[in-house]
Amino acid sequence: xxxxxxxxxxxxxxxxxxxxxxxxxxxxxxxxxxxxxxxxxxxxxxxxxxxxxxxxxxxxxxxxxxxxxxxxxxxxxxxxxxxxxxxxxxxxxxxxxxxxxxxxxxxxxxxxxxxxxxxxxxxxxxxxxxxxxxxxxxxxxxxxxxxxxxxxxxxxxxxxxxxxxxxxxxxxxxxxxxxxxxxxxxxxxxxxxxxxxxxxxxxxxxxxxxxxxxxxxxxxxxxxxxxxxxxxxxxxxxxxxxxxxxxxxxxxxxxxxxxxxxxxxxxxxxxxxxxxxxxxxxxxxxxxxxxxxxxxxxxxxxxxxxxxxxxxxxxxxxxxxxxxxxxxxxxxxxxxxxxxxxxxxxxxxxxxxxxxxxxxxxxxxxxxxxxxxxxxxxxxxxxxxxxxxxxxxxxxxxxxxxxxxxxxxxxxxxxxxxxxxxxxxxxxxxxxxxxxxxxxxxxxxxxxxxxxxxxxxxxxxx
Numbered sequence: 206x207x208x209x210x211x212x213x214x215x216x217x218x219x220x221x222x223x224x225x226x227x228x229x230x231x232x233x234x235x236x237x238x239x240x241x242x243x244x245x246x247x248x249x250x251x252x253x254x255x256x257x258x259x260x261x262x263x264x265x266x267x268x269x270x271x272x273x274x275x276x277x278x279x280x281x282x283x284x285x286x287x288x289x290x291x292x293x294x295x296x297x298x299x300x301x302x303x304x305x306x307x308x309x310x311x312x313x314x315x316x317x318x319x320x321x322x323x324x325x326x327x328x329x330x331x332x333x334x335x336x337x338x339x340x341x342x343x344x345x346x347x348x349x350x351x352x353x354x355x356x357x358x359x360x361x362x363x364x365x366x367x368x369x370x371x372x373x374x375x376x377x378x379x380x381x382x383x384x385x386x387x388x389x390x391x392x393x394x395x396x397x398x399x400x401x402x403x404x405x406x407x408x409x410x411x412x413x414x415x416x417x418x419x420x421x422x423x424x425x426x427x428x429x430x431x432x433x434x435x436x437x438x439x440x441x442x443x444x445x446x447x448x449x450x451x452x453x454x455x456x457x458x459x460x461x462x463x464x465x466x467x468x469x470x471x472x473x474x475x476x477x478x479x480x481x482x483x484x485x486x487x488x489x490x491x492x493x494x495x496x497x498x499x500x501x502x503x504x505x506x507x508x509x510x511x512x513x514x515x516x517x518x519x520x521x522x523x524x525x526x527x528x529x530x531x532x533x534x535x536x537x538x539x540x541x542x543x544x545x546x547x548x549x550x551x552x553x554x555x556x557x558x559x560x561x562x563x564x565x566x567x568x569x570x571x572x573x574x575x576x577x578x579x580x581x582x583x584x585x586x587x588x589x590x591x592x593x594x595x596x597x598x599x600x601x602x603x604x605x606x607x608x609x610x611x612x613x614x615x616x617x618x619x620x621x622x623x624x625x626x627x628x629x630x631x632x633x634x635x636x637x638x639x640x641x642x643x644x645x646x647x648x649x650x651x652x653x654x655x656x657x658x659x660x661x662x663x664x665x666x667x
Contacts, residue, residue, distance in 0.1 A: 226278030248387035270624030282334025289341035298334035317363035367415035400427030419466030435489035469513025476500035484529025550586035564616030641666035
C-alpha cells in the first residue's frame with residue numbers, strides 16, 4: 206500500500222485571521238542564565254515518559270496560578286500540543302473541518318494552518334475532534350486524525366509531504382472513540398497501533414515517504430494507549446498496548462522489535478467488559494514494564510529478558526487502576542493518578558518490584574470561581590487527571606482544570622501550590638512544559654463562567 210502524495214501549500218491568510226481568537230496577556234520572562242530547556246516533540250514528552258528535565262522552573266505560585274501569557278480559542282478534540290524547532294503544532298476540529306495549526310510557542314501567533322474535512326461522529330461522547338497528539342521529527346510533523354487521516358507535513362510551511370488514511374486502507378471499524386493512539390517516531394519509522402482486523406496490529410511507515418515497512422501482530426485491535434520505546438536489557442523494544450472493540454474482548458501488551466517488527470511477547474491485559482478501553486501507555490521501569498487499566502483490570506508488572514520475552518512478576522486487580530492517565534516512573538517508584546472506583550482523584554505511589562503501595566493521598570480542593578451571579582465556592586479534585594514530573598516535583602492537572610504542585614518523598618506527598626486555572630469538564634489532555642512555558646488544554650467551555658475551549662500558555666520561567 207503506497208501513500209497518496211500531494212504537493213500543496215497552505216493558503217496564505219491575512220494577519221487578522223492568523224490572530225483570530227488569540228489573546229496575548231504578557232511576554233514571557235527571560236530564561237535564567239544556564240537554564241536547561243528542551244523541545245516537547247511528542248505525546249508525554251521527548252522520551253514519552255512524562256518527564257521534563259528542564260530547570261529551574263517556578264513551580265510555586267499563588268491561588269491565581271502561574272502568569273498567563275496567552276490564550277487561544279479552539280475547537281473540539283483532546284490532542285495535546287507539541288513543540289520543536291521553535292514551532293508549536295496543535296490540532297483541533299471546528300464544525301466539520303480539522304485544523305492543524307502551527308504557532309509561535311511564546312506568543313500564540315500562527316505561522317500556518319492546514320485544514321481538511323472530517324465527518325467522524327463519536328459513539329460515546331459528543332466531542333468528535335482529534336484525540337491523537339501529533340509528533341514532530343526534524344523538519345516534519347505527523348498528525349493522525351480521529352478518522353484515520355494520517356498526514357506528514359513540512360514543519361516550516363505546512364506543505365503536505367505525504368498522506369494516507371489508515372481507516373480506509375486497513376478496513377478498520379470504529380473502535381469506540383476513533384483513532385486515539387499518538388504515533389511514535391523511531392529512527393526513520395513512524396510507529397502506530399492501527400489494529401487491522403486481519404493484521405497488522407502495529408504498523409511502521411517510512412517517515413519520509415509514508416510507505417509501509419513492516420506490520421506486526423494480527424489478533425488484537427487498536428487501543429487508546431500510545432506506543433512507547435524503551436531500552437530494556439540493552440535492547441530497544443517497542444511496547445504497545447493493543448485491543449479494543451471486539452467480542453469477546455481481547456487485547457494486551459505487545460513487545461516488538463522496532464527494526465523488523467518481530468513480536469517477542471504477547472501478554473493478555475484487557476477488561477472482560479466489552480465497552481471499555483486500555484488508555485494508559487506502558488511504563489518502562491528499568492528491566493520491567495508496568496501496566497495499568499480500569500474496568501476491573503488493575504495493574505501488573507512484567508520482567509523483560511534479553512530476548513524481549515516477558516514473565517509476569519505480579520498482578521493486582523484491586524488498588525491502582527488508571528483509565529487513561531499514564532503513570533510516571535521516578536527514582537524507583539511508579540506514581541499514578543488512581544482511576545479505580547472509590548479511589549479516583551488520588552495520587553498513589555507503587556513499588557514496581559512488589560506491587561506494594563508506598564503512599565496515597567487524595568487531592569481535593571476548594572476553589573472560588575467567578576460567575577455572572579457572583580463568586581461560587583466549589584469542591585473539586587484531581588479526578589482522572591494527569592501527572593508530569595518536572596524540576597523535582599509533580600505537576601498534577603485535574604480533570605476540571607485545577608493545577609497542583611506536589612512533592613513526593615518516602616511515600617509522603619506534600620502539596621506545594623494549587624490553583625484553579627478554569628473549571629471545565631474533560632480536562633484529560635496531559636500538560637506540556639517546554640522552554641520554561643506550561644501549555645494546558647481546556648477541552649470544553651467552562652461549566653462555571655463564560656470562557657470557551659482554549660489552549661493556554663503559562664510562564665514557569667524562574
